[in-house]
Structures are given as C-alpha cells and as structure tokens.
Amino acid sequence: MCGIVGYVGKKQVADILMDGLKRLEYRGYDSAGIAVVENGVMNVRRSLGKIRLLEELLIKKPIKGDFGVGHTRWATHGKPSEENAHPHRDCTGKLVVVHNGIIENYLELKQELTAKGHKFQTETDTEIIAHLIESNLTNSLEQAVFKSLPRLKGAYAIALISTEEPQRIIAARFGPPLIIGVGNGENFVASDIPAILHYTKNMIFLADGEIAIVDQSSVVVKDVRGKKLKKEVMPIAWDPIMAEKGGYKHFMLKEIHEQPRAMRDTIYGRISLDSGAVFLNDIRITEKEFKSFKKINIIACGTSLHAGLVGKFLIEELARIPVEVDYGSEFRYRDPIITRDILHVVISQSGETADTLAALREAKQKKSKSIAICNVVGSMLTREATGTIYTHAGPEIGVASTKAFISQIAAQYLLALYLGKVRGHLTEKDVRAHGKQLMRIPAKMEELLRREGEIEELAKRFYTSKDFLFLGRGINYPIALEGALKLKEISYIHAEGYPAGEMKHGPIALIDENFPVVAVAVKDRVYEKILSNIEEVKARSGIVIALTNGESSELEKRADHIIQIPETLDLLNPLLLIIPLQLLAYYIALKLGCDVDQPRNLAKSVTVE
Numbered sequence: 001m002c003g004i005v006g007y008v009g010k011k012q013v014a015d016i017l018m019d020g021l022k023r024l025e026y027r028g029y030d031s032a033g034i035a036v037v038e039n040g041v042m043n044v045r046r047s048l049g050k051i052r053l054l055e056e057l058l059i060k061k062p063i064k065g066d067f068g069v070g071h072t073r074w075a076t077h078g079k080p081s082e083e084n085a086h087p088h089r090d091c092t093g094k095l096v097v098v099h100n101g102i103i104e105n106y107l108e109l110k111q112e113l114t115a116k117g118h119k120f121q122t123e124t125d126t127e128i129i130a131h132l133i134e135s136n137l138t139n140s141l142e143q144a145v146f147k148s149l150p151r152l153k154g155a156y157a158i159a160l161i162s163t164e165e166p167q168r169i170i171a172a173r174f175g176p177p178l179i180i181g182v183g184n185g186e187n188f189v190a191s192d193i194p195a196i197l198h199y200t201k202n203m204i205f206l207a208d209g210e211i212a213i214v215d216q217s218s219v220v221v222k223d224v225r226g227k228k229l230k231k232e233v234m235p236i237a238w239d240p241i242m243a244e245k246g247g248y249k250h251f252m253l254k255e256i257h258e259q260p261r262a263m264r265d266t267i268y269g270r271i272s273l274d275s276g277a278v279f280l281n282d283i284r285i286t287e288k289e290f291k292s293f294k295k296i297n298i299i300a301c302g303t304s305l306h307a308g309l310v311g312k313f314l315i316e317e318l319a320r321i322p323v324e325v326d327y328g329s330e331f332r333y334r335d336p337i338i339t340r341d342i343l344h345v346v347i348s349q350s351g352e353t354a355d356t357l358a359a360l361r362e363a364k365q366k367k368s369k370s371i372a373i374c375n376v377v378g379s380m381l382t383r384e385a386t387g388t389i390y391t392h393a394g395p396e397i398g399v400a401s402t403k404a405f406i407s408q409i410a411a412q413y414l415l416a417l418y419l420g421k422v423r424g425h426l427t428e429k430d431v432r433a434h435g436k437q438l439m440r441i442p443a444k445m446e447e448l449l450r451r452e453g454e455i456e457e458l459a460k461r462f463y464t465s466k467d468f469l470f471l472g473r474g475i476n477y478p479i480a481l482e483g484a485l486k487l488k489e490i491s492y493i494h495a496e497g498y499p500a501g502e503m504k505h506g507p508i509a510l511i512d513e514n515f516p517v518v519a520v521a522v523k524d525r526v527y528e529k530i531l532s533n534i535e536e537v538k539a540r541s542g543i544v545i546a547l548t549n550g551e552s553s554e555l556e557k558r559a560d561h562i563i564q565i566p567e568t569l570d571l572l573n574p575l576l577l578i579i580p581l582q583l584l585a586y587y588i589a590l591k592l593g594c595d596v597d598q599p600r601n602l603a604k605s606v607t608v609e
C-alpha cells in the first residue's frame with residue numbers, strides 16, 4: 001500500500017532513493033516519483049507505471065542532491081497517472097510530501113484551503129497535506145507539521161522535505177508502518193526494512209502517533225504534543241542478501257524454495273526432543289492464564305487466514321480448546337462476543353494489515369489477551385498484542401505469500417503443543433513424538449522441491465484452463481482455499497477452493513470435460529470420502545489432479561494426474577501439500593506471461609481498510 005523512502009546524508013540521494021523504491025515496489029506499483037533538493041532547489045521526477053520507467057526518466061533527466069524523498073504508489077484517491085504520483089507539492093513548490101494511507105477528511109480540508117487561495121494540481125488526498133502545512137508555516141517546518149497533523153483524519157505515514165530546511169526530513173506515523181534507519185553521518189526513512197537494509201541494520205520503529213525529525217547526524221522522535229521520546233535503536237538480524245532474488249527468476253520462486261529453511265528457523269530451538277518442552281519466549285501470558293482460557297479466536301486476512309484455519313484443527317486436536325477463525329475485515333463489525341477467558345491469536349506476515357490490527361484493538365479494548373504470530377520484528381501487531389510468536393521466514397517480497405504461510409502453520413503447531421501440554425492433554429512423550437515429526441518436515445519439503453519439474457509439466461498442460469476448482473476436507477480444506485488463492489492472484493485464472501463434501505451442493509454444476517479439479521486426497525480419516533468426491537467429478541467428465549501420499553492404486557483408477565507428497569502425520573500434511581500448489585500457480589502464471597511478483601491491483605501490505 002505505497003512505499004516511502006527518504007535519505008539525508010552525503011551520498012547521491014537519487015541513487016539511494018531509487019534503490020529503496022525498487023525494494024519497496026511490492027507495496028504498490030502504479031506510479032512512482034522522487035524529490036531531491038540541490039542548492040536550495042526542489043527537483044521532482046515522477047512517472048506513471050513501474051519503477052523502471054522512473055529510472056528511464058532519470059537517465060534522460062538526472063537529478064542530484066543530498067537529501068530527498070521517494071514514493072511508489074498503490075492508488076486510493078485519484079487514478080494512477082503521472083500527475084497523481086507522489087511527491088506532492090505545496091503552492092510554492094518548496095515543500096513536498098510523500099504519503100502512505102488515506103486522509104479521510106481531505107475533501108473538507110481541500111475546500112477550506114481552496115477558499116484560502118491554495119491551488120490544487122491533483123486528485124489525491126495527499127496534496128492537501130502539503131498545502132495544509134504550507135498554510136501553517138509561520139516559523140519552522142517542524143512547528144507547522146505539529147500544527148497541521150491534528151487536523152488530518154485517517155491512517156497515514158508521511159515524509160516531507162522543504163528547500164527552506166536543508167538536510168532534514170520530517171516523518172510521521174499514524175497507522176501505516178514507518179521506520180528510521182540510523183547510519184553513520186547519514187539517516188534513512190522507509191516503509192519497510194528491506195528498502196534500507198543494504199545501508200544500515202540499525203532501525204528505529206516509529207509507533208503510532210510519533211513524529212521523527214531526521215537530520216544527517218541526529219534523529220529526534222516526539223509524540224504529538226511535542227514531547228521528546230527515548231526510542232530504542234534495534235539491530236536487525238536479516239541479511240540483506242535474504243532480500244535479493246539470489247539467482248531465481250522471481251522472488252516468489254525463491255521464497256517457495258526457502259520454505260525448508262523458513263520452517264527450520266521457525267521451529268529450531270523452540271522444542272526440545274529430550275525434555276518435550278516447548279519454548280515460546282515472547283508470549284507474555286502465564287501458564288495459569290493459558291489454563292483458564294475457554295476459547296480461542298484466530299483472526300487474520302488472506303493467506304494468513306488460511307494458515308489460521310489450519311491452526312484451528314491443530315489447536316482443537318492437540319489442546320482440545322474450541323477455536324473460531326474470523327476475517328480481520330469482518331470481526332469487529334459483527335459486535336463479537338469477547339470475554340477475558342478468550343485468547344485472541346492474530347496472524348499476519350507484515351504485522352501491519354489494517355483489518356487485522358483493528359480486530360486486535362477490538363479484542364484489547366475488551367481486555368482480552370492476545371498473541372501475534374508475525375514475521376516482522378517491531379511491527380504494529382507485535383507492539384500491540386500481549387505477546388508474540390515470531391515466524392522466522394525472513395523478508396517476504398513476492399506479493400503472493402508462500403514461506404510466511406508455512407511458518408505461520410509451524411508457529412501454530414508449536415502453540416498447539418504448548419497449550420496441549422500446559423492444559424494436560426499432551427504428555428512430554430506426545431510432544432517429543434510430534435516434535436520429531438515436525439523436525440523431519442524441512443527435509444521432506446526439500447524432497448518435494450526436487451520434483452518441481454513434474455509440476456512445471458502439469459502447468460504446461462493446464463495453463464489455458466479458464467477455471468479451476470480446488471477440493472479438500474478437514475485440515476486440508478484450507479489448503480484448497482490457499483491453492484485457489486495462489487492461482488487466482490498471480491495468474492488471474494478464476495479458481496475456487498471448496499470443502500469437497502460441499503461440492504454436490506452447488507459447484508458440481510460447473511463440472512465438464514474442460515474443468516480441472518485439484519483434489520487433496522491424502523490417506524487420512526476422510527480419504528474414503530474424498531475418493532467418492534473424486535468419483536463424482538469423474539462421473540461428470542471433469543479432469544482430476546489429485547495430491548496424495550503413499551500407495552495410490554485406488555486413486556490411479558480415478559485421477560488423471562497424481563502428485564505424490566512424502567508421508568507424515570495427518571496434522572502435518574498441510575505443510576507439504578501447499579508446495580505443489582504454490583508451484584502450480586507459479587508455473588501457470590509464468591506460462592501466461594503474468595507479473596508473478598507484482599500482480600495487478602494487489603499490494604503486499606494492505607494498510608488501509
């Protein structure tokens with residue numbers, strides 16, 4: 001949902017801004033721009049389309065300077081166009097702003113400022129910020145910012161510069177993420193860590209309502225009342241190479257291949273195969289409290305929600321607590337019943353998804369304890385939840401979530417084992433047995449990834465299909481949902497995930513000889529049932545691609561194509577089943593010539609409602 005970057009220091013600012021924007025492009029990619037100050041003159045370059053078009057413009061019309069800001073856009077107010085691309089200027093052109101989020105009262109402010117004589121050039125909500133600050137500019141830029149921000153309603157992160165205050169960026173966070181990179185004689189502002197990780201590993205995470213005054217050799221953070229805050233500079237353990245493509249054609253493919261590593265990093269050190277202990281260091285909820293919970297609400301969006309649906313099966317089976325799973329975007333609008341004996345588990349790769357955050361706040365307001373399962377250290381979700389289980393997937397850049405998904409399932413497996421043990425449903429021996437199987441998963445994932453070619457061949461066979469149905473039952477029903485989501489978001493092919501037993505209540509009407517059905521048919525307690533569902537598809541001449549494990553003669557009689565996955569515990573199957581489905585979506589999208597890492601209309605972090 002838009003990416004912001006800013007630099008103040010001695011290096012060529014345009015190069016650093018462009019480098020940062022390329023690494024933030026996953027956040028939005030309909031237009032981009034940078035503003036750089038050189039010898040007191042503000043130079044702005046903007047372009048419709050992807051960052052490379054801005055890059056081409058800069059080759060033709062270069063700009064130099066030593067402080068500036070940049071932006072990559074995902075349109076909310078105003079169509080994607082060069083005019084609507086950020087940075088946006090005030091009337092004088094001396095002050096520019098870049099913005100991520102939405103200013104809800106912009107029309108009202110626009111009318112007010114227009115009446116005062118301000119001239120607007122764009123359809124965006126962002127432009128009013130520049131004019132509002134201009135209208136309050138009597139003394140310093142900082143004072144004008146502090147006077148202006150209380151007038152803005154909505155969720156936003158901004159960074160602004162002025163020719164009148166050289167070597168200074170003012171940045172503010174009221175919702176979407178914003179971090180400050182602390183360097184040596186240089187400082188950075190960015191929406192996300194990978195944008196500046198090549199230059200510094202020391203970051204300050206701004207919290208909601210914080211304003212940073214970033215100069216070349218100092219960073220001062222204040223609250224809205226102007227009170228100076230003591231902020232911790234946090235060292236980031238991620239290696240910058242982790243945020244590169246590493247020889248793969250796309251981030252998505254690289255991230256699919258990183259899943260064995262992501263899985264190892266998420267589970268290793270958290271479960272002892274000797275003592276059967278589970279270590280969840282940051283949960284900040286006592287064993288006594290864990291024993292008292294009567295129910296768990298899992299809340300998330302998109303792929304993270306699908307991981308949560310798998311988590312429901314894990315927790316209910318291993319800890320015997322009822323679990324309800326809800327969309328972040330629905331939860332707070334249905335006046336949910338929240339009591340102190342309900343634990344809320346919020347799942348998010350980014351930790352910044354607006355709907356998930358709002359749901360967490362609803363639970364918090366009603367005094368319920370919460371655990372964030374999150375991939376980004378210091379993100380909003382981890383700050384606001386009672387405790388956190390970090391997934392150690394590493395930076396996920398591809399818009400289609402892959403390695404975050406398996407890490408979220410792994411983290412919930414650990415939570416389920418921990419809960420099961422604390423609540424007396426599992427013995428140490430049980431935990432050790434589960435732990436052993438869990439530890440074997442990364443090697444089994446590697447085995448599957450070595451057979452990538454098989455899936456590529458299937459993709460060649462099916463990439464012209466117009467619709468797909470994905471079927472699963474029980475714990476593998478969420479895998480059907482996730483397989484369908486992966487396919488539709490990156491290939492734009494219509495796909496639906498369905499509980500296999502429900503097919504006869506409607507979707508069966510779609511089936512004909514051109515309709516591929518991907519059926520998860522592993523040897524678990526519902527294997528026989530899914531075999532019958534496959535029969536139902538075949539009886540209507542549908543094409544069946546079945547995923548199974550172990551001996552498959554029964555299935556061979558029915559399915560057109562079989563993908564074998566290594567055998568493991570029933571509860572662990574989702575971690576393996578999703579890999580061929582991610583690869584199928586990837587290779588189909590590749591064959592169709594789609595932009596795999598940056599699919600149309602999407603953004604990596606959805607920081608608006």
Ligand code: M6R
Binds near residue numbers: 347356489605
């Ligand atoms: O950062 P989050 O996990 O909270 O993001 C949630 C969804 O926006 C995300 O999973 C989205 O559905 C992905 N594009 C799926 O691949």
